[in-house]
Amino acid sequence: MRTGIPMRPKLHPLPLALLIAFACQSPLATADTDTNKATAAPIAAAGTSASKAASTAADSTSVPTPTLGSVVVSASALSLGVLEMSTPVSVLSGDQLVQDRAASLGETLSREPGIRSTHFGAGASRPIIRGMDGPRVKVLSDGAEVMDASTVSPDHAVAIEPMLSEQIEVLRGPSALAYGGGAIGGVVNVLDRKIPTAIPARGVEGSVELRANTAARETAGAFEVTAGAGNFAIHAEGLTRDASDYRVGHGWSEGRRVDGSDNKTESTSLGLSWIGDRGWLGLAYTHQRNEYGLPGHGHDLEDCHTHGDHLHCGTHGD
Numbered sequence: 001m002r003t004g005i006p007m008r009p010k011l012h013p014l015p016l017a018l019l020i021a022f023a024c025q026s027p028l029a030t031a032d033t034d035t036n037k038a039t040a041a042p043i044a045a046a047g048t049s050a051s052k053a054a055s056t057a058a059d060s061t062s063v064p065t066p067t068l069g070s071v072v073v074s075a076s077a078l079s080l081g082v083l084e085m086s087t088p089v090s091v092l093s094g095d096q097l098v099q100d101r102a103a104s105l106g107e108t109l110s111r112e113p114g115i116r117s118t119h120f121g122a123g124a125s126r127p128i129i130r131g132m133d134g135p136r137v138k139v140l141s142d143g144a145e146v147m148d149a150s151t152v153s154p155d156h157a158v159a160i161e162p163m164l165s166e167q168i169e170v171l172r173g174p175s176a177l178a179y180g181g182g183a184i185g186g187v188v189n190v191l192d193r194k195i196p197t198a199i200p201a202r203g204v205e206g207s208v209e210l211r212a213n214t215a216a217r218e219t220a221g222a223f224e225v226t227a228g229a230g231n232f233a234i235h236a237e238g239l240t241r242d243a244s245d246y247r248v249g250h251g252w253s254e255g256r257r258v259d260g261s262d263n264k265t266e267s268t269s270l271g272l273s274w275i276g277d278r279g280w281l282g283l284a285y286t287h288q289r290n291e292y293g294l295p296g297h298g299h300d301l302e303d304c305h306t307h308g309d310h311l312h313c314g315t316h317g318d
Helices: 013-061 094-100 105-109 173-179
Strands: 089-093 115-117 127-129 137-141 165-171 186-192 204-213 218-229 232-243 263-275 280-292 304-307 310-313
Touching: 089 094, 089 105, 094 165, 105 115, 105 127, 105 165, 105 186, 127 137, 127 186, 137 173, 165 173, 173 186
Parallel strands: 137 186
Antiparallel strands: 089 165, 115 127, 165 186, 204 218, 218 232, 232 263, 263 280, 304 310
């Protein structure tokens, strides 16, 4: 017979530790969660109060945003002074233009560098730029091409009066090609005041110019007047010139004067325009009459025509 001692269950340290840990975890987690909730509530409330206070302060010190007006920028290759142009250009205006004015456009520009003029008497003269003339030199009036017979026939007068011009611009080189492929010599743009672009400050303004010379016993006079009220302006101008055959020095076989060098010109213009805050719209009518002679030109061969390899004059019955 055996006698034994009753056995007690043996507890291992590791399971015991785990059991204690799991038993204590739930209350601690619950306490931590409640603490976080209790802590987060005051923080959120404080943040909301701070945002409302900042928004109220910003509203009380806010300044209305300024509104800027529109800015219109425009540019033009013409109607600029010589200092504002980067292309090879000559600009005649002001006192210089008054001193250089002559009876024709070619003679007016003949003193500029690289420019000469054709000469078919006192009334017909076109500019020659860098050795090129005719259709290779385009003549414009306020940016619009002048359509006259002088382009193809140099003994015809240019339909522009220098005495009534305000500014003359000459473009040379590649910049002239902007006005057509044929303008390889250059472009001459003549600006005038035929169409008013502004209301006179005093309501009415004008000018008078008188000229005279003894070589051709020439007398010339020009006037212009502009008046305006409200949004409308009217401009009127006129010119008359009377020049006889010009006198030459000794040695001329025909005498002291050159036959056919006389020149008589009459020009009148009337313009009307509406002028607003953002621009203007106008029109003008010009009537010009030129009567001039051509030195050395005769009418003896007017009835002659080519007949084979010779010149035949008169009718075929002669």
